[in-house]
Amino acid sequence: MNEMSQPRPRKIPTLQSLSASQQAAIRAIPAHDAAQKVTCGATRPTGDFTTPERFLAEKAKIFRHFPVAVAPSGQLPEPNSVLAHNGYGVPLLLTRDKGGVVRAFLNVCRHKGSLLVESCETAKMGRVSCPYHAWTFGLNGDLVGVPRQELFEGLDKSTHGLVRLPAREAGGIIWVKLDKTADDDFSHVTDELVSDLDALGFPSAYVYGKRTFPIQANWKLVLEPFLEGYHVQRLHAQSIGQLFADVPSVHSRLGLHMRQISGKAQFEPTMLDVPGENIHKTVTHAYLLFPNTVIVTSPYYISLMIVMPVSERESVVDYYMLTQSAPDNPKAEELYSKSYQIIQGVFGNEDFRAAAISQTGLESGAIDELTYCGLEIAIPEFYKSLESLL
Ligand code: FES
Ligand SMILES: [Fe+2]
Structure with missing residues (x-):
């Protein structure tokens, strides 16, 4: 509850x-x-x-292909919060940023692929830090922190953000397309x-x-x-x-x-x-x-x-x-x-x-x-x- x-x-x-x-x-x-x-x-x-x-x-x-319902908005009600979700067999990470905007990502670190958030309980946080080597991502998916970044040759943080999935919040439901190559068409949600x-x-x-x-x-x-x-x-x-x-x-x-x-x-x-x-x-x-x-x-x-x-x-x-x-x-x-x-x-x-x-x-x-x-x-x-x- x-x-x-x-x-x-x-x-x-x-x-x-x-x-x-x-x-x-x-x-x-x-x-x-x-x-x-x-x-x-x-x-x-x-x-x-x-x-x-x-x-x-x-x-x-x-x-x-289709937008599927992942959770009701009430499951992620507060700004600055995240919700991991595995029910579809795809590791999802839903975020609500400080402005209230909901996004969906694959819950996978861009460093070496570790899961970022393991618990599927809603959690308050303003950024997500990987448990493995602590790469840190903003709730918009941007890679914002890399420990000892000087040891990576030519690492471009702007191309190592989280992998985004098309998502939309409408009618109090968070809808996501589970394929990262899917388009952004949500006309199915009439x-x-x-x-x-x-x-x-x-x-x-x-x-x-x-x-x-x-x-x-x-x-x-x-x-x-x-x-x-x-x-x-x-x-x-x-x-x-x-x-x-x-x-x-x-x-x-x-x-x-x-x-x-x-x-x-x-x-x-x-x-x-x-x-x-x-x-x-x-x-x-x-x-x-x-x-x-x-x-x-x-x-x-x-x-x-x-x-x-x-x-x-x-x-x-x-x-x-x-x-x-x-x-x-x-x-x-x-x-x-x-x-x-x-x-x-x-x-x-x-x-x-x-x-x-x-x-x-x-x-x-x-x-x-x-x-x-x-x-x-x-x-x-x-x-x-x-x-x-x-
Ligand atoms: S796998 Fe995430 S920081 Fe290394
Ligand atoms: Fe029934």
Whole structure:
């Protein structure tokens, strides 16, 4: 958990505090008894989840080219701070300089290649010094100090700065391209997505808790439950199932990203007209930030999950619980800490577990394809986007 920051007055998020596009989507949710029956006949080959060839193609063509979410801004909130990150199998060093600008580098010393920062905890520092021979770099990547520099023949410090990766902070997320030769085009992070995330309060959100889950499942199997409502009444029957109805969500594409909005159980549109009502009590937003990041809203917090592929059968999820501000009274602390326990149980023991047992079943070779229904139609849409890039 981060240090407590200055308490900020809490605002109730209402329908009116959301973006115009979110409000329009919410207004389009039908009353549950008026929801349409949607059918779907899509399938996926089992090999997409089990073969190393497919996995390597996804890594090369998608994870190396696209801006991926690395962390919420709240994980690196203070000027003059750094955050090392290894989840993507690439040693990253994120920095926030004294002016607040975020940059990304490879966490590798230009002298002889040592890792610069070993711990993946956020740390306050104005420059980074290599543990090996103490070459020192500014947070803008410049090499600023070399002990006994007179012993290097013709060393040009200006060409020995840190290796930079394209990075952008937008919508309260730090996005990075993991390839040092990638261009600086971040148009994938669309304005519409950013205005949604801004309206949800991402840029100023506080990281109440972070937990890393290693999961024995292909990264796409970990994402699937967050793209469908079919499992909610079944897999979550003993936990959150009764909070939701068994009807399709309203889903919209924001570029390659996806937004799904669903009304809570017994939803009907007149509920939206209660003035001052916390909108997250009435509807749930679930986003897929293409390709691999999920957001789910709850009344008092937001879950952010970054699903990072390790191999065709292993993934790592960084789960973040984001709140509007640090808890500044015992009631808020109790609410957040209880929610943190509950949500880790639901996602960890139910959704992530479902992904792992599906991986085991698919690897047995028993079935050649997976089959999807009308409550899962965002999944084939996601695969359409993925296939268009492979
Ligand atoms: S490897 Fe970093 S200073 Fe030598
Ligand atoms: Fe779920």
